[in-house]
Amino acid sequence: MDDLSGFPLKIVGENSPMVSFKRVRKAYGSLVVLDDLDLDVAAGEMVSVIGPSGSGKTTVLRMLMTLEKINGGVIYVDGKPLTHMAQGDKLVPASEKHLRARRSDIGMCFQHFNLFPHMTAIQNCMEGPVQVLGLSKGEARDRGEELLELVGMADKKDQHPSRLSGGQQQRVAIARALAMRPKVMLFDEVTSALDPEVIGEVTNVIRKLVSEHNLTMLMVTHQMGFARDISDRVCFFYGGKIEEQGPPAELFGNPRRERTQQFLSAVKEAV
Amino acid sequence: MSLFEFLSQYWPLLMSGTGVTVAQFLLGAILTVGLALVFGLMKMSSNRAIKGSAVVYIEIFRGTSLLVQLYWIFFVLPLFGVTLEKFTAGWVAIGLNAGAYGAELVRGGIMAVPKGQWEAATAINMSAARRMWRIILPQALVNMLPAWGNLMVEILKGTALVSLISVADLMFQAKQINASTYLSAQIFGTALVIYYILARFLLTPFMRWLEGFMARKLGRA
Numbered sequence: 001m002d003d004l005s006g007f008p009l010k011i012v013g014e015n016s017p018m019v020s021f022k023r024v025r026k027a028y029g030s031l032v033v034l035d036d037l038d039l040d041v042a043a044g045e046m047v048s049v050i051g052p053s054g055s056g057k058t059t060v061l062r063m064l065m066t067l068e069k070i071n072g073g074v075i076y077v078d079g080k081p082l083t084h085m086a087q088g089d090k091l092v093p094a095s096e097k098h099l100r101a102r103r104s105d106i107g108m109c110f111q112h113f114n115l116f117p118h119m120t121a122i123q124n125c126m127e128g129p130v131q132v133l134g135l136s137k138g139e140a141r142d143r144g145e146e147l148l149e150l151v152g153m154a155d156k157k158d159q160h161p162s163r164l165s166g167g168q169q170q171r172v173a174i175a176r177a178l179a180m181r182p183k184v185m186l187f188d189e190v191t192s193a194l195d196p197e198v199i200g201e202v203t204n205v206i207r208k209l210v211s212e213h214n215l216t217m218l219m220v221t222h223q224m225g226f227a228r229d230i231s232d233r234v235c236f237f238y239g240g241k242i243e244e245q246g247p248p249a250e251l252f253g254n255p256r257r258e259r260t261q262q263f264l265s266a267v268k269e270a271v
Numbered sequence: 272m273s274l275f276e277f278l279s280q281y282w283p284l285l286m287s288g289t290g291v292t293v294a295q296f297l298l299g300a301i302l303t304v305g306l307a308l309v310f311g312l313m314k315m316s317s318n319r320a321i322k323g324s325a326v327v328y329i330e331i332f333r334g335t336s337l338l339v340q341l342y343w344i345f346f347v348l349p350l351f352g353v354t355l356e357k358f359t360a361g362w363v364a365i366g367l368n369a370g371a372y373g374a375e376l377v378r379g380g381i382m383a384v385p386k387g388q389w390e391a392a393t394a395i396n397m398s399a400a401r402r403m404w405r406i407i408l409p410q411a412l413v414n415m416l417p418a419w420g421n422l423m424v425e426i427l428k429g430t431a432l433v434s435l436i437s438v439a440d441l442m443f444q445a446k447q448i449n450a451s452t453y454l455s456a457q458i459f460g461t462a463l464v465i466y467y468i469l470a471r472f473l474l475t476p477f478m479r480w481l482e483g484f485m486a487r488k489l490g491r492a
């Protein structure tokens with residue numbers, strides 16, 4: 001394990017970021033996927049992540065969701081270490097207990113929805129609140145119905161996922177994640193598996209979250225137009241690093257780095 | 272003696288034997304399910320000692336014959352101070368044997384659940400135990416039910432071996448009647464039919480119903 005003495009036990013201060021990657025490294029064998037990544041996301045900020053296939057976009061979200069362990073550096077959420085915990089005045093890798101205590105701050109939606117097939121839409125939304133947060137069934141049902149209403153799925157709440165279209169499943173998946181009341185929401189290409197005509201129903205839900213809720217969001221997407229519309233900031237990933245980032249108008253309108261220009265023109269041609 | 276006379280005379284014995292067979296089957300099957308679950312999960316553990324003991328159990332009970340295991344449990348274990356009554360020895364041997372096969376079914380069923388289900392359950396911060404119990408196992412169960420149907424039929428057929436340690440099951444009664452009447456064709460024919468009815472008209476339809484029931488619960492039907 002590398003030396004963590006340079007990393008703070010806490011990030012304090014008025015404008016401390018909601019999410020902070022500090023020199024985060026992830027490798028699979030000799031393949032380095034995230035290379036000393038530094039990335040801060042402010043509270044309430046919507047950050048889009050774009051970049052070529054294999055550049056490490058999904059990996060960033062998976063590390064933050066603690067689905068896998070990082071090989072170096074520290075990730076902080078809400079000022080406190082997520083991937084590590086303080087032991088005395090040192091940081092040590094997080095125990096499962098620490099992860100479980102901290103993970104509730106983060107929610108994630110997946111490209112292939114991953115709804116629980118043996119549960120109806122409302123049961124999917126109630127599972128976490130009842131089993132993890134300890135809400136009563138009644139409270140969890142109220143919360144779930146409210147969120148299904150928000151994503152426009154109230155009328156299908158008693159359907160199993162197999163009876164729902166992809167767009168409908170993804171909206172239920174968003175409600176399921178929101179039911180945990182996370183501070184940070186992660187979206188990994190949530191429209192990539194959808195038929196073109198239903199993409200809008202999912203992006204509209206995300207738009208609504210951006211405009212009406214004070215969530216911190218990190219969104220991996222291949223929909224450049226959508227990213228441009230709703231992001232506060234866009235990060236272009238290349239080879240496990242942020243090659244260029246900035247406000248969408250700047251990054252899309254006037255990309256400075258050559259790789260960004262190449263990527264954006266390649267994407268434009270593909271459309 | 273007509274078949275009718277024969278049946279009416281020996282019917283009570285045959286029925287009592289059938290009752291014992293069904294009891295051996297049910298107890299053996301319950302033990303099988305429990306052991307399969309425990310050892311199937313243990314075999315997936317990352318702890319080497321836990322995994323190792325599951326491998327040893329599965330290897331021993333799959334790699335040797337049920338009859339030898341039955342004799343061990345009934346005749347040899349008493350030498351080590353563990354004496355089981357023959358009825359108990361019967362279904363315990365059946366459960367231990369079939370449990371080793373069931374453990375592999377459990378493991379296979381769990382591994383067939385898509386990775387995304389584990390991740391989605393983790394993303395809503397479920398504990399490992401709840402994730403397994405509430406998300407993974409119900410789906411694994413549906414994956415493995417068809418194979419369990421076959422195993423259950425094997426368990427039922429396997430119960431006939433307990434007659435060899437004098438448990439008074441259907442096979443035992445049939446042999447007794449045969450010894451006193453020499454009506455081999457009638458008596459073993461009748462036993463055959465009863466086993467067939469148990470397997471094909473009770474057990475198999477029940478398992479089919481269970482498959483359908485679980486599929487409906489998953490909203491797949």
Ligand SMILES: Nc1ncnc2c1ncn2[C@@H]1O[C@H](COP(=O)(O)OP(=O)(O)OP(=O)(O)O)[C@@H](O)[C@H]1O
Pocket residue numbers: 028031033051052053054055056057058059060
């Ligand atoms: N479990 C794994 N084992 C080995 N290599 C992996 C694993 N997961 C990801 N990788 C590799 O890590 C690199 C980054 O993967 P990642 O999924 O983060 O890319 P991405 O930017 O999301 O790409 P895409 O746009 O195709 O989704 C890829 O080269 C991928 O092959």
Ligand SMILES: [Mg+2]
Pocket residue numbers: 057058059189
């Ligand atoms: Mg990806």
